[in-house]
Amino acid sequence: MKRLSLAIRLLIREVRSGELTILVLALIIAVTSSTAISLFADRLQRTMTNQAADFLAGDLVVSSPQKLPRVWHEKAGEFHLNLAQTAEFSSVLIENEEMLLAGIKAVSSAYPLRGHLKISDFDYQRQQIVHHGPGLGEAWVEKRVLSALKMKIGDMLAVGEKPLRITKIITYEPDKRGDLYSLSPRVMINSDDLQATRVIQPGSHVHYYFQFSGETKQLLKFKSWIKPRLNPSQRVMDIHEDRPQLGSALERAERYLGLSSIVVILISGVAIAMAARRYTERHFNTSAMLRCLGCKQNEILWLYVFQFLIIGFAASALGCLAGWLAQSYLFYLLANLLPPQVANPSWFAIVFGFVTGIVILFGFALPPILRLKQVPPLRVLRRDLLPLPTSAWIVYGLAMTIIMALIWRYTKDIRMSATILGVGWLLIAVLGGIIWGGLTLSKNLIPHLNLSWRFALQGLLRNQQGSISQMLAFSITLVAMILTFTVRTDLIDDWQKQLPENAPNHFALNIFADQLPSFQQHLLQNKISGSRYYPVVRGRLIEINNTPVQQIVSKDSQGENATHRDLSLTWTDQMPEDNRIVAGKWWDALATETKPLVSIEQKLAKSLDIKLGDILTFTIGSQRLNATVTSIRKVQWDTMKPNFYMIFPPGVLDGYAHTFITSFFLPDQKKSLLNKLLKSYPSITILEVDLILKQFKTILSQLTQAINYLLYFALLAGFMVLFAAVISTLDARIYDGAIMRTLGANRKLLNTTHLLEFILLGFFSGVIALIISEGVIFSLYSYVLHLEYRFNSELWLVVPVLGAFVVGCVGFWGVRNVVNRPPSTVLRDI
Amino acid sequence: MKQSPQKSENVIIQAENLSKTVATANGPLHILSSVNLTIISGESIAIVGASGSGKSTLLGLLAGLDAPSDGTIKIKEYFITDMDEDGRAEIRNRFIGFVFQSFQLLPGLTALENVMLPLELRNDRNERFSAQNLLDRVELTERLSHRPNQLSGGEQQRVALARAFVTTPTILFADEPTGNLDSKTGEHIIELLFQLNQEQQTTLVLVTHDPALASRCERIIKLEAGKMV
Structure with a gap:
């Protein structure tokens, strides 16, 4: 205790004399940056996860063509989860002699569990954020519905047999999906009105979505409970499964955040090591004098360790405070970009910053401090006497352990971390030699x-x-x-x-061959830029090398999804620009082949274990088609251009019934063209x-x-x-x-x-x-x-x-x- | 602590057959060879000799700041040559005070704090009072809160004297105490040193080039090439 008080007194004198300023500053900067990054990353991640949950209107969603068994609802109750449900289906609305295929969405009172809806009365200017759907007898519609059906707010709209009053215009819906039901003009109704519409009959094509929210642990338990009970037509979705583009962006951002925090901690560590080294060297004489006055080696060590502990605690606390302020400022700066509700700072992130401070201080400063106990007392007579350098094992061992722990926290892979570290040190040794x-x-x-x-x-x-x-x-x-x-x-x-800025934001499907020239002309006249037009033949993959695919695919795999539905097959002589051959050859190198050929997407090929030379059998209508796999393509799916699992060379599919697909960029101000386009080409489906x-x-x-x-x-x-x-x-x-x-x-x-x-x-x-x-x-x-x-x-x-x-x-x-x-x-x- | 079987009240330091050899690129270098020395309690002794004759090495060995290559050193009844560094540190803490040519004050501490330090290391509760007294004694009452770099050389050495005497050491080792000072200031320091030595009945061992200073000691030992002559 007396030694501690002596350490404190010496420390106060050291601080007053300015000896510790650089070291303390270096530590404060290290802790400030690591806390700020840790807090910022943590809050951003949680905000983004919450926002991702907004996209689903829940933390976890089960999609199903049927209602869920009662026991599932009970199980959700056992896990204290909240439940909301939506039913989506297409229905033709007829008003004022106008006809419109609308995407009807019936929502329960708890919808949306996450996120919010934006509605307005007359225009987009005065938007209102709400956390519930329409009430009984009400319908909320997209503006397009009003113009297409020549209606206005307050009019009665018949959905099936149920007349509903249009009370609001929907301007934003959190869980808008890229499927036909969601992308047709939206009409949202209360689920209690659903039965009265009498639209849904046995055998109707309806998609139910059951949204759950609650504690993460409980959700995970629930997810693992329902997964084995899903039938092939049901899917469970969360952010990673449902939104691949957002998922990968998030993942990369997370990795970058992790990388940045390692980088900052690492370079701050170097700064601390250097400042500590200078501090130590300036204290050789003091240590020699203290030993001369009778201090034992361990007493000297503890004297400095106590001092560094106090410095560590004080600087880390200050750094945490500064880090907290810095991240608050960052969120303040980004206020316009972030959702209004940002996740609160977590104590764990603050504690992490604090602990990081202490760990890096000792990890990088302890080796020089250890030297202080080695200072020979004879140095008071002979200034040239230097203490032996601290064992290289301790210096590098400590630093390596800390760096290893940091890298491990980032990669979660001990072997990879060790490899990175090993290669890094080897490189440093070689460069040191050079x-x-x-x-x-x-x-x-x-x-x-x-x-x-x-x-x-x-x-x-x-x-x-x-x-x-x-x-x-x-x-x-x-x-x-x-x-x-x-x-x-x-x-x-x-x-x-x-x-890119003008990435396609609309897809046009079901364009018949005879409509194609005039449709293209229409877009050109209106100066709308589009991607290529691809023919589409609907077909199903049924056999691989004469073995039924059902015997090959594993459950829940991408392959299983692909074999449960019709695929869009296309043909082209030119490979789409965002595709790249990873195995085999494109048609131009196979000109002599006479049998039907096919090129397959890489991930599907992997999932179905399809290799070059395999024979795939498709059913197209009532006919069978065999084709040999001659290339495997890597496809960049998130370019908003049409892409295909299966591409054939020209000549193979030409005889089958086909339509065309394209995507185009329609700026906001030209949005009204969409109604004209739909009127001119009623059979064409436009996905927004x-x-x-x-x-x-x-x-x-x-x-x-x-x-x-x-x-x-x-x-x-x-x-x-x-x-x-x-x-x-x-x-x-x-x-x-x-x-x-x-x-x-x-x-x-x-x-x-x-x-x-x-x-x-x-x-x-x-x-x-x-x-x-x-x-x-x-x-x-x-x-x-x-x-x-x-x-x-x-x-x-x-x-x-x-x-x-x-x-x-x-x-x-x-x-x-x-x-x-x-x-x-x-x-x-x- | 190992004690001498032969207790002698008067002998305070006894060095027998003391040698110090260091390895160099050109083979071993003998800095001290077979030095035998007995110092009586209260005695003042000057070690003189040319540069490189081994004076400071002998002082360092006698004070327990270094270990000899051969021979024994006994301080009071303790064989410090049988002790490890921590054991010698305890002996220094209990019995020894130092004054150095380069003052060796801690730069971050004030004059008062520098003088308090040895007492603090002994857990002495009256450290402030004792330190102030000693600083009064060396006429630095007005300079208590000054740091070493705000003091003149003579003032710094007076602080060092106060620090050396504040623990009322049994033995005081002084290495060229006037070496960094002008002659007038040096004389003043010597006066103070001998006055304090007298008051506290301290055994004084000092290394010096200065014949005037050496002559004030009761005994002079001359070293030449590591040997007593």
């Missing part, structure tokens, strides 16, 4: 250099080991910065490429996906903003390392500078020497950083983020120059005192 070789060789240059360059190079060579560690530290920091920057840029580019796309784009732009801010955090932490590194060498530089000035060196020479030394350090660190970055980015893109790797030649031009510039500026600023303080003061203080 730098050592380079520096040793550069000694030959010294006689040929002018004075400034000679002093600069000698500055690097004097403490070769120190220069190597400094270059590696700068390199690692630059790698982290490059990584955060490049991955961010490529991730955002990839998203933007995925959904613009609302879904808008929601998706909003989420992507939110992510982009968030990711930009994380980049700034990483950059801030990076600059902190640079400062810490420069300051860690300040004492030696100040001393050398004072001696040189005493011997007659002028300020200009010293300034030039320092600047050149830092420029050299920065330039070579930049080159090394690029070598490491390219390797890491390649592995990251190939194995983790699944992005396409591109060699970035611009980086090779920019980074070494930028490294030289940044390190040069920071270094020059850091050591400005060397030339500004009178040598006599410097020498007296030493």
Whole structure:
């Protein structure tokens, strides 16, 4: 206890003297960034998950063509889950001598369990957010319904045999799906009115959706209870299963957030290690004196450990507070992009930030502190006596354990984490060797250099080991910065490429061959840009190599889904632009083949275990068609262009009845064209996906903003390392500078020497950083983020120059005192 | 702690056959060879010799700051050569005070805090009172809250003297206490050192180049190339 109070008293004096400022600042920045990122990522993830739940109007949804058995409802009750249900079906509405195929949706009183509806009275301007559907006797409709049926709010609309009063216009519906029922003009009614419409008869085509909400654990239990009880026509959906595009965007964003937080913690760790090293070195004399005064080795160790514990707690608490403020500010900045209800900060994220602070402080600062107990007391007589360096096992072991734990938290794969770490250290060792070789060789240059360059190079060579560690530290920091920057840029580019500004937002199906020329003309006249027109033949895959597919597919697989329904088969001589052959050859290389050929999508092929050369049997109408698989394609499904599991060469399917499909971009202001189009071509089905796309784009732009801010955090932490590194060498530089000035060196020479030394350090660190970055980015893109790797030649031009510039500026600023303080003061203080 | 079977009231330090050898690239270097020395309680002794003769090494060994390659050192009844570093630290804490050429004040602490430190390490409850008294004694009452870099060399050495005497040590080791000071300030420090030494009946072992300072001691030991002459 007495030792603790002594530690506190010494610490107070140290803090007052400013000795600990850099270390405490480095730690506060580390904890601020890690807490802010941890909190921000956690809140963003939970908000996005909630928002994803909004898309489903529940946390978990079961879709079924029939009502669910009563026992399922009871089971949901046992798990304390809330339940809402919707029934969706198509129905023809006839009013004012106008006819419209509408998507009717009957919703229960609890709908929507998650998310909200937006409704308005007359126009889109005054929208109102509600958390319930229409009341008894009411119908809410999309605006299009009113114009198509020449009606207005307050009119009575007959749905089947039930007249309902139109009371609101629906402008937003959370769980709008991309199927026929959802994308036809919406009419929403109360489920208690459903029976009175008498539309639903036995055998009617209805889709029921049962939405559940509740605690995650209970939902998971319920999900695992219902999964084995589902019949083939039923599906259970959550965010990952139901929205593949959003799912993958979320997953990548999560991975990026994880990556950024590791990067920031790692570079902050380097800053702490450097600051702690300087602190330790400045305390060799104090330790020697304390030992001289009778302190035992362990007492000295505990004295400093206590002090660091107190520093750790105080700085982590401050960092947590600052982190909390920083993330609040981020959410404030992003308020326009985020949903109004953002998930609350979780205590776990704050505790994580706090614990991270303590762990990184000791992980990176303990090895230097351990040196303090090794200081020989004889140092009071002989200043040149240095304590033995802390065992390399402890230094690297601790740092590696922490980095390993961080990577593991991110990858959740111990083998992969170990591999990343192993390769990383190997790389550092090899590069360390290369730098050592380079520096040793550069000694030959010294006689040929002018004075400034000679002093600069000698500055690097004097403490070769120190220069190597400094270059590696700068390199690692630059790698982290490059990584955060490049991955961010490529991730955002990839998203933007995925959904360009004028990505198609409507699909037109069932275009008959005789309608095709005039339909195309119609779009052209209205300056609507569209994708290619593909013929579609409906057919079902029934056999693979003469074995019925039902015997091959596994339950719940994509293959099972594909074999339970008719597939859209198409033919084309040109491969769709967002497809890529991964096995086999396209038709042009198989011109001599006379038998029917087919190209299959990669994931379906994998799911059904279909290989090149397999014979697939389809039924088309009442006829059978055999085709040999000659290529497997990777398809990018989320481009909003028509895509197909099965593509045939021209000539195979031409004889079968077929329609055409296309997609096109219709801007908001041309939306009214849709009614004209539907009137001119009543048989054509138009699917409107613009609302879904808008929601998706909003989420992507939110992510982009968030990711930009994380980049700034990483950059801030990076600059902190640079400062810490420069300051860690300040004492030696100040001393050398004072001696040189005493011997007659002028300020200009010293300034030039320092600047050149830092420029050299920065330039070579930049080159090394690029070598490491390219390797890491390649592995990251190939194995983790699944992005396409591109060699970035611009980086090779920019980074070494930028490294030289940044390190040069920071270094020059850091050591400005060397030339500004009178040598006599410097020498007296030493 | 191992005690000497032969108790002698007067002998405070006894060094027998003391040697210190260090390994260098050119083979072993003998810094001290077979030094035998007995110091009586209350005695003042000056160790003199040219640079590199082994004076500071001998001081470091006698104070338990370093371990000899060979030989034994007994302080009071304790064989410090049989102790590990922590054992020697305890001896230093209980019996020894130091004054150094380069003052060795802790830069972050004020004059008062520097003087309080050895008492704090002993868990002494009157550390502030005792430290203030000693600083009064060395005429630094007005400088209590000053840090070392705000003090002149002479003032710093007076703080160091106060720190050395605040624990009323049995033995005081002084390494060139006036080496960094001008002659006038040096004289003042020597005066103070011997006054305090007198008041507290401390055994004084000092290393010096200064013949005037050495002559004030009761005994002078001369070292040449690591040997007593």
